[in-house]
Amino acid sequence: MTDSPTAEPLKTTPLHALHIEFGAKMVPFAGYDMPVQYPAGVLTEHLHTREAAGLFDVSHMGQAFLQGPDHATVSAALEALVPGDIRDLTLGAIRYTLLLNEQGGILDDLMVTRTAKDGVLFLVVNAACKDADFAHIEKHLPAGVTLQRLPERALIALQGPKAAEVFARLAPQAADQAFMTGVNMDVAGIPCMVSRSGYTGEDGYEISMPEAEAVSLTRKLLAEPEVKPIGLGARDSLRLEAGLCLYGHDIDETTTPVEGALTWTIGKRRREEANFPGAKIILEQIAGGAARKRVGLLPEGKAPAREGTEITDGTGRVIGNVTSGGYGPSVGGPIAMGYVEAAFAKNDTAVELMVRGKGRPAKVAAMPFVQKRFHKPAK
């Protein structure tokens, strides 16, 4: 995670006082004063989310509407900046995609929802990138398409195997909502944009709401016996076990989607049209392979390998480095992800991780490290 490098006063989310009330340890993150953990601690919070339901404040993330006369116009405007298929999103569908620079480097990763209102896309971007992202998007918009930032909206996530059961008590309509869809609905009488999505590898929801309602709705959810508040520490270990990228660490402006093992986010039609930023470089890498690739890593011993750890081929030659690493509470041991030279990217390839000057055996491993349990509607 990135601490804010600035000396500016930290911003707070609408749930700041609630975090303090619940005994959170607060830390600076992306310019915000955020809860890294509650008294239960990272390990307990992590395991609780995998067993029941965890509630996360992610109001620091950037929310916006991209709007124009109709879906064709707005989706074309966004497709000029991302490689995902936005045009063919069905109503309510969510797409994970990437803002790219002209070299095919990743400026940010984001979620895009085609809302029920024609010509309106709902965007959620990373907190640390939001100002730059929104400026970048605005700079490239055609006439008639505008970006409306939503700083007055809060965002919370409810994640875990009990999330659906709990959430249905406040919003019965959400029970059979499909994964990766967003729907406007009342939650305990509060109008919300509810997305069935998350960053933990578990089933769950991300709920965007007016900031004035955030405390009361969050309190209602936390009053449910299955729900505990979860800090950024467990959010990080949960997403790492799920094999999900943390922007600024696992992907950044110097990594392409192909190197980042995110080729799956590039739609077939988009590859054929080849009209996204960096398309030439990215399509060459899809055809001929990239020099390096993001992979999962399983250390054989117990020692965690942290971000920045060098990966060697076992003879001492450096073939890459760890971009996220630590202890996976549900795995019960160390896990990591990082970039290796393409020749070492196959699963089960033996490598060494240089932890405190000592080469320690590890294997390239498939991600996620835990089984994903996303909701599949009964048909």
Place this chain on the structure above:
Amino acid sequence: MSDIRFTDQHEWVRVDADIATIGITDYAQEQLGDVVFVELPEVGKELAAGDEAAVVESVKAASEVYSPVSGEVVDVNGEIEATPAGVNEDAMGDGWFVKLRLTDPSELDKLMDEAAYAEFVASLE
């Protein structure tokens, strides 16, 4: 009668005759959070005061445990290697890290006593 001393890096050292037992303080374990990994030195290793004696890792981060005094490692706590959570449960007792045979007992005089350490911790909060 054993004597306990503290460093400003939140290690403790308890001396019994010429054997110094070293661990991290309760304040330190609380700041770290759940300990998930401990790496201990080889028995027989010579440590100078200020040398890295061990590594302790929480879910989030790795921290070094520095030896407050100089000496030869005569024992390490295999229990916390097998069950790192033991550091959280009893940092000042069963959660000890290493035992050294002291080479220079006068180094202890540079460390804080219990009252001074309590005051130091209070100043951090």
